[in-house]
Amino acid sequence: MAAPLLKKELIELILEKESPLQIKLDAEIPPTLTLDQKNALREIKAHQNKPILLHGVTGSGKTELYLNLAAEVIKDQKQALILVPEISLTPQMIERFQKRFANQVAIYHSRLTITQRIHQYQLVKENQVQIVVGTRSAVFLPFDKLGLIVMDEEHDYSYKQAETPRYHCRDVVLYRGKRHQALVVLGSATPAFESYARALKDVYHLVKLPNRINQEKLSCQIVDTKKALKAGQSHILTNQLLEAIALRLQAKQQTLLFLNRRGHTPVLKCNHCQEVLMCDDCDVALTYHQDNKLLICHICGKTKQLPQICPYCQTGSFSYYGFGTQKVVEELNKHFPQAKVVRMDLDSVAAAGSHQKVLDKFHKSGDILIGTQMIAKGLDYPNITLVGILNGDAYLIKDDFRSIETTYALLVQASGRSGRGDTPGEVLIQAYNQDHYALKLACQGDYDRFFRYEMQFRHLALYPPYSYLTSLTLLSKNENQLDLAADQIKTSLSASQFQILGPSQLIRQRNHYRKRITIKSKNLDEMLEVIHQHFASWQNIKSVKVIVDVNPLVWG
Numbered sequence: 019m020a021a022p023l024l025k026k027e028l029i030e031l032i033l034e035k036e037s038p039l040q041i042k043l044d045a046e047i048p049p050t051l052t053l054d055q056k057n058a059l060r061e062i063k064a065h066q067n068k069p070i071l072l073h074g075v076t077g078s079g080k081t082e083l084y085l086n087l088a089a090e091v092i093k094d095q096k097q098a099l100i101l102v103p104e105i106s107l108t109p110q111m112i113e114r115f116q117k118r119f120a121n122q123v124a125i126y127h128s129r130l131t132i133t134q135r136i137h138q139y140q141l142v143k144e145n146q147v148q149i150v151v152g153t154r155s156a157v158f159l160p161f162d163k164l165g166l167i168v169m170d171e172e173h174d175y176s177y178k179q180a181e182t183p184r185y186h187c188r189d190v191v192l193y194r195g196k197r198h199q200a201l202v203v204l205g206s207a208t209p210a211f212e213s214y215a216r217a218l219k220d221v222y223h224l225v226k227l228p229n230r231i232n233q234e235k236l237s238c239q240i241v242d243t244k245k246a247l248k249a250g251q252s253h254i255l256t257n258q259l260l261e262a263i264a265l266r267l268q269a270k271q272q273t274l275l276f277l278n279r280r281g282h283t284p285v286l287k288c289n290h291c292q293e294v295l296m297c298d299d300c301d302v303a304l305t306y307h308q309d310n311k312l313l314i315c316h317i318c319g320k321t322k323q324l325p326q327i328c329p330y331c332q333t334g335s336f337s338y339y340g341f342g343t344q345k346v347v348e349e350l351n352k353h354f355p356q357a358k359v360v361r362m363d364l365d366s367v368a369a370a371g372s373h374q375k376v377l378d379k380f381h382k383s384g385d386i387l388i389g390t391q392m393i394a395k396g397l398d399y400p401n402i403t404l405v406g407i408l409n410g411d412a413y414l415i416k417d418d419f420r421s422i423e424t425t426y427a428l429l430v431q432a433s434g435r436s437g438r439g440d441t442p443g444e445v446l447i448q449a450y451n452q453d454h455y456a457l458k459l460a461c462q463g464d465y466d467r468f469f470r471y472e473m474q475f476r477h478l479a480l481y482p483p484y485s486y487l488t489s490l491t492l493l494s495k496n497e498n499q500l501d502l503a504a505d506q507i508k509t510s511l512s513a514s515q516f517q518i519l520g521p522s523q524l525i526r527q528r529n530h531y532r533k534r535i536t537i538k539s540k541n542l543d544e545m546l547e548v549i550h551q552h553f554a555s556w557q558n559i560k561s562v563k564v565i566v567d568v569n570p571l572v573w574g
């Protein structure tokens with residue numbers, strides 16, 4: 019568009035160099051390590067020939083170990099790569115590396131502008147920086163003297179790319195680690211089952227940090243929401259949680275409330291015909307958003323005005339079911355009109371412009387932070403002494419064999435935000451199904467027991483890590499053609515020795531019907547070979563798209 023205007027000399031082109039990312043110049047002096055940290059460090063160094071799985075509870079000081087390892091690597095004139103799940107959700111990791119290593123650090127993630135990205139790329143290529151902190155794509159940067167790769171929160175799903183190429187960052191990390199003979203450290207408070215199983219088989223060397231730095235144990239309790247409801251209390255904020263919040267407000271300490279559901283009300287149901295207001299293009303209920311008074315589909319983003327009468331029966335009006343973050347803010351304002359409540363979810367972050375702005379607001383003057391999963395990890399504010407988890411068991415029922423593992427991880431990560439300073443922390447998990455082992459063991463912080471327990475089910479059903487899966491997701495606007503294609507693919511695979519599951523019906527999304535076929539095998543190489551044989555023919559099916567995902571994590 020600019021070219022013709024330039025030609026006519028109507029506009030002028032001025033080239034301006036975009037300033038590189040701001041970097042602080044004075045490096046801080048490292049703190050003394052605790053005994054646990056010293057031991058862990060010694061063990062890591064003694065087992066450099068294998069990837070290390072660093073299993074450290076939340077608040078155990080894993081980051082300080084990464085900083086130490088990085089310092090040693092750059093002393094040897096080598097480079098260090100520190101991978102984090104999502105830059106905006108882990109701002110404190112960058113800050114700590116920049117504080118320690120000043121201008122030796124490059125930052126690399128997808129939210130940089132192209133110019134910034136090229137600049138950071140050049141810094142690495144020309145060996146001008148020794149350390150890179152970045153998200154999964156940073157694993158492809160042109161290092162030539164890589165001495166260390168750290169993958170923090172290695173269990174996190176954002177390490178797997180959701181679009182083609184659907185690679186998992188961990189696989190590339192292991193490959194590059196081997197090639198450069200670099201030390202690989204995978205760190206987590208809740209390792210992926212695949213990783214923990216490998217560590218128990220001694221494919222990785224397991225190093226543990228079992229205690230928090232402040233030596234305080236988190237006090238965690240499950241609050242029976244059903245019982246509270248029967249006693250006439252609110253199911254959104256039970257009395258026990260309200261009292262705990264009141265105590266924190268009095269003591270000028272901060273509270274973090276976690277609810278993995280944005281918006282105001284997730285379901286609107288007609289009180290006459292009982293129909294739920296659905297998205298026209300996706301088979302999901304629309305969520306009501308109070309701030310713009312709109313119904314929004316959380317799959318495709320389509321919006322709708324709130325209808326006065328039910329469009330299905332033309333008679334009834336709607337009742338509200340469930341609750342989201344906006345509704346919780348409303349409740350908090352009712353109970354604590356003086357408290358400064360900050361909301362952090364996709365909507366509030368979009369309104370504020372960045373995650374950092376929302377977090378700064380809370381850090382400076384907030385009393386209560388209510389947020390979705392974006393507040394569950396990385397936050398390290400010493401004044402948070404209470405974490406309340408609302409609807410803690412809501413994700414156990416998802417139709418996905420990993421839902422219990424992910425619920426456990428989410429609960430532990432969210433809980434871990436409490437009591438990171440000198441004051442002991444408290445965690446309250448509100449749940450309907452308070453006896454579920456995932457909740458109980460998350461509350462006790464007993465990962466080993468949880469792992470052993472949950473692995474029994476994986477073993478019985480032969481799910482990963484006992485097998486490998488590949489999912490074929492078929493999409494089409496034409497339901498008949500989709501059915502035909504699904505049957506055809508299933509038949510073509512039936513000659514193989516693998517177990518073929520499905521085709522199963524998935525919910526419609528963005529006006530596309532969807533089906534899934536899952537291939538299960540104990541031998542990954544053989545499975546990949548068969549997929550390669552068929553791949554071209556799958557891509558040629560008329561009006562049906564086939565998405566192949568090897569080792570899928572998300573089963574939407």
Ligand SMILES: [Zn+2]
Pocket residue numbers: 288289290291292293328329330331332333334
């Ligand atoms: Zn109706």
Ligand SMILES: [Zn+2]
Pocket residue numbers: 297298299300315316317318319320528
């Ligand atoms: Zn939709």
